[in-house]
Amino acid sequence: MIKRSFFGLVKPKLQYEIIDEAQAEPVSIQPEKQIRLYIDQSYENAGNSVFKTGDPVKSGQKITLSDDAADYLLSSKSGQISKISPFVGILGKKFTSVTIDVDDESSQSCDESFKSACQAPSLENARNFLAGLPGKPDFNVFFDSGKPVKAIVVLGADDDLLGITNQYFVKNNIIAIKTGIALLCKITGISNAILIVPQHLEQVAGSSGAIIKTVDSEYPSAHPELIMQHLLASEDGISREKSGIAFFSAEAVCAIGAAYTTGQFSLEKMVTFVSKDGNKRLVSVPIGTPLQDILNEFNETLNDGDRVVFGGPMKGSSVFSTDYPVFPDTDTIIIQDKHQITERSDIACSNCGECVRVCPANIQVNLLIRFLEAAQYEEAADQYDLFSCIECGFCSYVCESRIPVFQHIRLGKHTLESMKAAEESNA
Amino acid sequence: MHSTLKLTVSHAPFWHNGSSISTKSRNILLASLLAVVPGCYQYGMAAVGVVTLSIASAILWELLINFISRRPVSVGDGNAALIGMMFAMMLPATMPWWAVVTGTFFAVVIGKEIFGGIGANPFNPAVLAMTILMLSWADLFDFNAALLNYQFDFKAVYPLVLSKTFGASAVDPFALMDLLFGKQIGGIGSTFGIGLIAGGVYLILRGFVRWEISLSFLVGIFLSALFFYILNPDLYAGPGFHLLTGYTLIGAFFLATEDSSSPVNFIPMLIYGLLGGVLTVLIRNIGTHIDGVLYAILIINLVNPLLDKIRPKAIGKGV
Numbered sequence: 139m140i141k142r143s144f145f146g147l148v149k150p151k152l153q154y155e156i157i158d159e160a161q162a163e164p165v166s167i168q169p170e171k172q173i174r175l176y177i178d179q180s181y182e183n184a185g186n187s188v189f190k191t192g193d194p195v196k197s198g199q200k201i202t203l204s205d206d207a208a209d210y211l212l213s214s215k216s217g218q219i220s221k222i223s224p225f226v227g228i229l230g231k232k233f234t235s236v237t238i239d240v241d242d243e244s245s246q247s248c249d250e251s252f253k254s255a256c257q258a259p260s261l262e263n264a265r266n267f268l269a270g271l272p273g274k275p276d277f278n279v280f281f282d283s284g285k286p287v288k289a290i291v292v293l294g295a296d297d298d299l300l301g302i303t304n305q306y307f308v309k310n311n312i313i314a315i316k317t318g319i320a321l322l323c324k325i326t327g328i329s330n331a332i333l334i335v336p337q338h339l340e341q342v343a344g345s346s347g348a349i350i351k352t353v354d355s356e357y358p359s360a361h362p363e364l365i366m367q368h369l370l371a372s373e374d375g376i377s378r379e380k381s382g383i384a385f386f387s388a389e390a391v392c393a394i395g396a397a398y399t400t401g402q403f404s405l406e407k408m409v410t411f412v413s414k415d416g417n418k419r420l421v422s423v424p425i426g427t428p429l430q431d432i433l434n435e436f437n438e439t440l441n442d443g444d445r446v447v448f449g450g451p452m453k454g455s456s457v458f459s460t461d462y463p464v465f466p467d468t469d470t471i472i473i474q475d476k477h478q479i480t481e482r483s484d485i486a487c488s489n490c491g492e493c494v495r496v497c498p499a500n501i502q503v504n505l506l507i508r509f510l511e512a513a514q515y516e517e518a519a520d521q522y523d524l525f526s527c528i529e530c531g532f533c534s535y536v537c538e539s540r541i542p543v544f545q546h547i548r549l550g551k552h553t554l555e556s557m558k559a560a561e562e563s564n565a
Numbered sequence: 566m567h568s569t570l571k572l573t574v575s576h577a578p579f580w581h582n583g584s585s586i587s588t589k590s591r592n593i594l595l596a597s598l599l600a601v602v603p604g605c606y607q608y609g610m611a612a613v614g615v616v617t618l619s620i621a622s623a624i625l626w627e628l629l630i631n632f633i634s635r636r637p638v639s640v641g642d643g644n645a646a647l648i649g650m651m652f653a654m655m656l657p658a659t660m661p662w663w664a665v666v667t668g669t670f671f672a673v674v675i676g677k678e679i680f681g682g683i684g685a686n687p688f689n690p691a692v693l694a695m696t697i698l699m700l701s702w703a704d705l706f707d708f709n710a711a712l713l714n715y716q717f718d719f720k721a722v723y724p725l726v727l728s729k730t731f732g733a734s735a736v737d738p739f740a741l742m743d744l745l746f747g748k749q750i751g752g753i754g755s756t757f758g759i760g761l762i763a764g765g766v767y768l769i770l771r772g773f774v775r776w777e778i779s780l781s782f783l784v785g786i787f788l789s790a791l792f793f794y795i796l797n798p799d800l801y802a803g804p805g806f807h808l809l810t811g812y813t814l815i816g817a818f819f820l821a822t823e824d825s826s827s828p829v830n831f832i833p834m835l836i837y838g839l840l841g842g843v844l845t846v847l848i849r850n851i852g853t854h855i856d857g858v859l860y861a862i863l864i865i866n867l868v869n870p871l872l873d874k875i876r877p878k879a880i881g882k883g884v
Contacts, residue, residue, distance in 0.1 A: 142582035146772020150582055299580075367880055378881070445573040452578040460570065472579065479573055480581035485642065488586060488684035491775070491829025500877040504829055523879035531578035538584045539684070545576035 142536075149495055150536055152357035152452075154296060155410075155418075156338060157305040164306075164408060164420040167435045169215065173238050173426030174463040175201050178209040180232035181224030189236065193219045198403045199249035200267070201236055208278070211466070212270035214405035214424035215240040216247045228455050229552045238426070248402060256401045259325050268397055272407040272425060273390025274467040280326055285382040288375060290322055294335035294343060294388040295353050295360040298450020301469040303408045304388040306420065308339050311392050316346045318395030322386070330373075333388075334365055357452065358498055363528035387467075407464050412472040413438050423464050429471065430460040443476035452531040485539040486511075493533035493543060499526045503533045503543060510546040515554050524550055586683070589773050590643025596764030596773075597650050597819060603760055604753040608658035608715065612753045615660050616653040622666045623649030626673040636682075644683050648672050651691035654754025654815055655859075657711040664705055668694045688866045689823040692859050699859070712750050719748040724810040725855045733794075733802045744809035755815040765818025774822035777834035782817040783808060785842020793850050801850055812858035813845065820858070826866040833872035841865040 140152060179202075188202055195201065195213045202210035221237040241247075255263040265277040280287055292315065294308040307315060319331050333348040336355060343350050351368075353359045362385050369383065370376055376383065386394075389408060396404050406422045411432060413419075423432060429446065433439070440446070440460065447454045448462065450470050464471075493503035501523045509518035518524040527547050534544040605612045627645035631638045640646070652672050656665065675697075676690030677683070699706050708723040715721065720738055727735045739749065747757035755761070768774040790804035807813060812820070821827060821841050828837050841861045848857025 140580065140582070142584045142772075145770050148772075363880075440570055440572065442571045443573055445575070445579065447577075447579050449577075451580045454577055454579065456572070456574045456576075456579065458572060458574055474573075474579060476573070479575075479579075480583065482575065484637075485586060485639070486682060486684045488644075488824045489827075489829065490589075490824045492584070494829045499880045501879050502829075502873070502876055505873075526879035526881045528880070535578050535580055536582055536584065538586055538589060540581065540585065542576055544578060548576070 150492075152299060152532075152535075154336065154355050154357060154360065155300050155302050155305075156336065156355065157302045157309055161302070161306065161309070162420065164422040165435070166406075167421050167423045167427065167432055168243075169240055169424060169427040170431050170434070171240060172220070172428065173213070173215050173217075173240055173424065174428055174461065175211040175213065175236045175238070175426045176225055176227070176233040176463065176465070177201060177203060177211055177236060179203045179234055181222075181234045182232075189219055189222065191219055191222060195219060195238055196247050196249040198252065198405070200251075200270070201238075203234055208265070208269075210270055211236075211425070212267075212403055212405055213238060213249075214426050216245075217241045229548065252397070252403070253401045256398050259321060259398050261325050264325060264394070267403075268394055270405075270425070270466055271390055271393040271397065271403060272405065272466050273387040273393060274465075275386050275390040275394060276384075279382050279384045282382060285380065287326065287328060287384050288381040289330040289332055289369065289373065290319070290326065290328055290384045290386065291362075291365065291369070292319060292331065292333045292348065292386050292388055292391050293360070293362065293365075294333050294339060296450075296469065297358075297360050297362065298453050298470065299357055300412055300418065300472065301410050301450055302420065303410065303469045305336065305339060306408055307388040307392050308333075308335055308343055312342055312346055314392040314395050315388055316348075316395075317399060318391035318393075319346060319348050321395055321398050322391065326384075328384075332369070334360065336360070358528070358530035358532065361498070361528055361530055364498060407466065407468060409464060409468055410470045411436065412470065414444070414473050414475045414478075425466050426463045428461050428463050429457070432464075432471065433460060433473075438473055440473070441476065443479075445474040445476075445479055447472040447474065452535065453529065480540065482542045483540040485541070487541060488539055490538050492536040492538060496532045496536050498530060498532070499523070499528050501526055507541060507543055507546060510543075510550045511541075513553075515550040518550055519554055524554075527551070586642040586644065590647045592771060592773050593647055593768060593819070594643065594650055596768050597654060597754060599764040599767075600757045600760035600815070601650070601654060601754040603747055603757040604654070604658075604755075607717075607747065607756075608712075608753060612658035614662075615656055615658060615665055615753060616650070618662060618665050619653035619656070619669055620646050620649035623652065623669040623673050626670055627678065630674055630678040634678075639682060642683065644677075645673055648677065648690045650754075651689075651815075651819055652694055654819070655691070655695050655752040655812060657706065657708055657751075658753055659711045659714075660705065664698065664702060668698050670694075671697045684825045686825050687869075688863055689820050689826050692820055692862050692866075696859050696863060708750050715750075717748075717750070719743060721750050723751060723855070724749050724806070725849065728802045728806065728810075729849070729855055732800050733798060736802050736806055739806065739810075741805045741809060744806070749810065751810075752812065752815070755812050758809050758814050761814040761818055765814070768818065768822075774818065775827070775834055777831060778822045778827055778838040779817045781835045781838030782821050782842045783813075783838075785839040786813060786817075786846055787842070789843045789846040790850075793846065807846060807849065811849070811856040816841070816845070816858040816862060821862050821865065826869055828869050828873040830873055830876050833869075833875050836875075837865050837869060837872050840868070 225235040331348040506522040672690040672694035676693040745758040790807040793801035844861035845857040
């Protein structure tokens, strides 16, 4: 954990992880018995489930709850569904958990339905087949008729601290990124492709054929919202209201390129695993592999009170159990010892202003938090810029009173959004 | 699949820079010792008594309020002790015990707790208590009378009284160097200038107080005092004198910078400090009061919320 520097005159700085010149090859870990996929649909509304317990699935097969649903995941292994159950994630978000007992390595079989689709690459079949790829590419943005997409932005820099997934792909696989970008441009008809990389990878990225832009090494400069802000200011013809920008991670672009050229999915997710002693290791695991299998590989033991974080230290989420699987967008897994955890407190804001000085969105966090703590979310949104927050977590990181500011912000946004949704459904 | 492992689950971020209110209070208390220890050396055990009583009673008042209002005990954050220390630094060493205890009551209970505790006070609690006491028992704060029984090897007259009553020429015997090294009478912790500056610079470098406020406060005093001095050098003392006497230095580094009652944005901080400095000199030179720092700070505390309206636009707003 990076502590406050002794001299506190300047703003605190958090540096992004920089990939080593001699980065070790990722350790490949395979699931032992099961994989688990959390599908972004509620269990109750699943209706006529496409899958039932006992159904066989093939590697690369779409796992979804109803045929027309846009939310699906791709099974990274073939096997048999052993359990379908509800799961509740952060802020009450409902998932359906599908557990698959994995077949032996020798009897793995691949799903063939993409084979024919990949002959004629198009946005429709990309949305139909590829949204479950590592890096979680989102094609829905292209189907919003109100906001035509003006640029494709490929993130070759990692958004949160400690992660090096995207840098790894830029550094080692720029050819695949080039293929992926070319394919994306072809199927979308958009020629404006921008590759965002950290400064030290600018040279390497040059051969991708895309426009290269660099971000600096301080958190949160590689945050998509800030990149968007930067693009809005510098690119002609892009405006927040009228046009969309499609963001893809470098990992997703590689996977898309590979899928169309080979007709098969690579469903191995590149994850940085940070153990309790701070050791960082790059691992390559099939999506859906439970955390326990990764812990076993590294002989990492967990005790009561420890914390497991999926995602980076600033924006990730902590999990309840070691059954939690690797998601398509899990870039980092961090294990924290009980003693490394700083407890949050309920001391009131002392108005020191640290949060205001670090906020990349220029929000008056000291005033905002007073409204959020009193649950006056509407005032917070109207007068104190609640919805300008880009959710970088910096305010909570520096808070002297150790207020869970970020949590208050998320709760405020969530409450307002669900109120709005309820109003719309009643109208 | 019921695991017995109980993991800690909380919201992001999972890192914290380790700062806390108690660290900050501890550091400010430490820095203030640089001025308080020489003060105690100068005034003897009486001063030690006032300082310790002030800190202790401030903590007890807060504890009592915690108890009455059935809220978690908050004295651990060191803020009450800090208020007690700040209050004691401004007092003459001969302050009677009941006045000290009454003062910390005003500071902690009236100045802070009734507004909702830490971070909710509109005024600097110690300054508020001082002004209430000064208005109520003015004779206790007549430094010349209070310190009559002390023997000093320097001119034992409160410098600001001299300049106010007899004009600028009366303060000529005060060499700026002597003032800087505390060869003047005044509050226990507010006369040893070099200690206050060192403490202030330490706090600024550590980021516990904002340089914008301290610096602009001093600049405000310097510029306005210079203006008066140029206008009439016989009547008004020079800027150096104003910077080193009364509560100027403790005000600039310890009082005006109090978190809750000061702005957080860059330009507001500059205006806030500057305004404080200018008001101080105005009150000293053309007002009826001897020292203007405390009133100036109360006034800038009052305009603080208004000043903080000067802020940059949040992203995505008003583009």
